[in-house]
Amino acid sequence: MQTETIDVKNILGLQLPTDPRWVDLTSISLEAILTDHAYCEQKAATTCISLIQRYSEYEELVKELAPVVTEEWGHFRAVLAELAKRNLRWGKQRKDLYVNELLLFQKKGGHVDDRFLDELLTMALIEARSCERFKRLSEGLKDDYLRKFYRMFMESEAGHYTLFITLAEHYLPKPKVRKRWKEWLEYEKQLMNTMEIRGDRIH
Ligand SMILES: [Fe+2]
Ligand SMILES: [Fe+2]
DSSP states (O other), rough: OOOGGOOIIIIIOOSSSSOOOOHHHTTTTTHHHHHHHHHHHHHHHHHHHHHHHHHOOOOOHHHOOOOOOOHHHHHHHHHHHHHHHHOOOOOOOOHHHHHHHHHHHSSSSOOOOHHHHHHHHHHHHHHHHHHHHHHHHHOOOOOOHHHHHHHHHHHHHHHOOOOOOOHHHHHHHEEEEEHHHHHHHHHHHHHHHHHHHHHHOOO
């Protein structure tokens, strides 16, 4: 993938770019942002495992998500190693307001297809926003090593975002996926508008 061409609005579909002040805020405590990042990677891995377990009859999903689990766990280990290298401690898990608010938008009842679609689109959205945040870090951090470190994550999460959309379109009609994705993007835009900008959170 040509990472130079990743454009937040056109490719990821996100409606609101991250406030430019966020990168500066993350520089206040590397320990805090790396701690939150490590949990994000861990949750990405466990959510993929959960999808594989609950949708075990969906062969394509299982085949595609199995290696993502390994990749996300690798990301988790990479962040842990970064903390250790810098003599920083991996702190306790914090409340993930962004993800909690996204979960509120998921359909809880109705047809199984609608719930399945929302689960995939939630993951696509988290991957897209993570990708955008990592892009900001890869461009805005002062430390050259960390800029490269975050560029690696940015490239990887861009691939995941695409994968979740592709999986949704594999199992469900494209117009249905597109329509619901637009609703998700609109919801996320409003969420981003209301959320406090915090330097100790990836989202
Ligand atoms: Fe990741
Ligand atoms: Fe990911």
